Amino acid sequence: MSTQKLQVTVEKWPLKAPFRITNHTFIDLDAVVVTLERDGAIGRGEAAGVYYLQDTADRMVAQIEARRPAIESCIDRESLRRVLPASGARNAVDCAMWDLEAKLARKPAWQLAGLPSMKPLVTTFTVGANTPEKMAEDLALGWAEAEDLHTQRA
Numbered sequence: 001m002s003t004q005k006l007q008v009t010v011e012k013w014p015l016k017a018p019f020r021i022t023n024h025t026f027i028d029l030d031a032v033v034v035t036l037e038r039d040g041a042i043g044r045g046e047a048a049g050v051y052y053l054q055d056t057a058d059r060m061v062a063q064i065e066a067r068r069p070a071i072e073s074c075i076d077r078e079s080l081r082r083v084l085p086a087s088g089a090r091n092a093v094d095c096a097m098w099d100l101e102a103k104l105a106r107k108p109a110w111q112l113a114g115l116p117s118m119k120p121l122v123t124t125f126t127v128g129a130n131t132p133e134k135m136a137e138d139l140a141l142g143w144a145e146a147e148d149l150h151t152q153r154a
Contacts, residue, residue, distance in 0.1 A: 004036050080093060
């Protein structure tokens with residue numbers, strides 16, 4: 001049976017600027033970083049959780065550690081869905097699994113997923129609570145940056 005080594009750490013990532021929403025200001029985030037190592041290849045994934053769902057770094061680490069034997073026994077992504085609930089913990093492990101599989105196969109993850117090609121998509125972004133003028137400025141800047149990214153990759 002194949003095995004892989006699991007490492008779970010928490011990194012504090014500072015934000016470029018404070019991010020404010022109702023009743024909360026973020027100046028940094030705790031990212032749970034999962035590393036999987038097998039056959040000389042390393043896959044990494046991370047997640048920050050959702051604060052209002054109590055999906056904290058400590059809780060995510062505890063969830064992953066509780067499933068360590070299953071994860072280290074090289075379960076597949078479908079099995080992962082059964083052993084970890086939808087959460088930051090599952091996201092971090094799932095991303096590490098995709099990264100590891102892509103490296104072992106020497107193919108990009110999008111090819112392993114059966115996608116026709118990789119292309120940039122403008123999805124969404126959140127504007128923090130502030131004065132109406134500052135929120136309008138942030139919104140305009142965010143869309144300009146997204147359009148720049150789209151243009152560079154098109």
